[in-house]
Amino acid sequence: MGPAANSGKETLLARKTMVEEQIAARGVKDRRILDAFLEVPRHRFVEEYLKYKAYEDYPLSIGYGQTISQPYMVALMTEALAPKPTDRILEIGTGSGYQAAILSRLCARVFSIERIAALASRARKTLDELGYFNVSIRIGDGTLGWPTEAPFDGIIVTAGAPRVPEALLSQLVEGGRLVIPVGETGIQDLKRYTVSRDGVREESLGGCRFVRLIGKDGWQE
Numbered sequence: 137m138g139p140a141a142n143s144g145k146e147t148l149l150a151r152k153t154m155v156e157e158q159i160a161a162r163g164v165k166d167r168r169i170l171d172a173f174l175e176v177p178r179h180r181f182v183e184e185y186l187k188y189k190a191y192e193d194y195p196l197s198i199g200y201g202q203t204i205s206q207p208y209m210v211a212l213m214t215e216a217l218a219p220k221p222t223d224r225i226l227e228i229g230t231g232s233g234y235q236a237a238i239l240s241r242l243c244a245r246v247f248s249i250e251r252i253a254a255l256a257s258r259a260r261k262t263l264d265e266l267g268y269f270n271v272s273i274r275i276g277d278g279t280l281g282w283p284t285e286a287p288f289d290g291i292i293v294t295a296g297a298p299r300v301p302e303a304l305l306s307q308l309v310e311g312g313r314l315v316i317p318v319g320e321t322g323i324q325d326l327k328r329y330t331v332s333r334d335g336v337r338e339e340s341l342g343g344c345r346f347v348r349l350i351g352k353d354g355w356q357e
């Protein structure tokens with residue numbers, strides 16, 4: 137994408153290309169999800185000096201050693217989470233707020249926890265400017281979940297965990313989904329856990345690479 141990245145027409149074109157070439161071409165076909173990626177202006181979630189790269193096929197720095205995930209990874213995790221219009225979804229790792237913005241278009245309420253206060257307040261500002269008012273953000277340790285708002289229909293963790301935090305599975309409804317990268321620092325396996333009356337089903341969705349989930353039931357700082 138060229139320097140004209142700030143005009144509305146240019147960014148819509150960039151989003152169309154991103155959706156077609158990076159997301160739909162790799163197998164994410166759900167129309168509601170694709171429409172959410174067309175709608176949400178990703179360039180608003182990165183700093184000024186990175187805006188011209190906002191629709192490229194890779195993660196970008198958001199400061200504080202953290203990243204906004206590659207668009208395809210956001211799409212893949214969203215598809216795995218399968219948010220329904222009536223769902224209440226919990227996200228761990230607000231970061232830029234982009235994943236929360238995508239989810240806000242697809243479900244009723246989004247609750248998102250971020251441990252770095254500066255990122256949480258920047259995300260809040262961006263989401264407010266865009267009018268995405270069904271997102272609640274809290275500063276804290278997401279490995280403990282959000283007990284006072286539980287249970288959730290889905291939980292998405294956007295940082296790499298050494299193991300599945302106990303609290304998260306316990307805060308899901310029956311039929312609820314937990315999407316979480318689990319593994320070593322630098323390389324994880326994207327997992328989906330589905331809670332049912334008979335127990336918890338585990339599926340592996342492939343390799344991924346996330347920054348560390350730091351907290352009581354995560355990595356130590």
Ligand code: SAH
Binds near residue numbers: 203204230234255
């Ligand atoms: N979903 C974000 C990407 C987040 S990067 C986006 O769309 O931009 C991962 C984020 O998880 C970082 O901002 C990091 O600070 C945060 N994080 C790491 N451990 C956490 C924890 N225990 N609780 C809440 N946030 C955490």
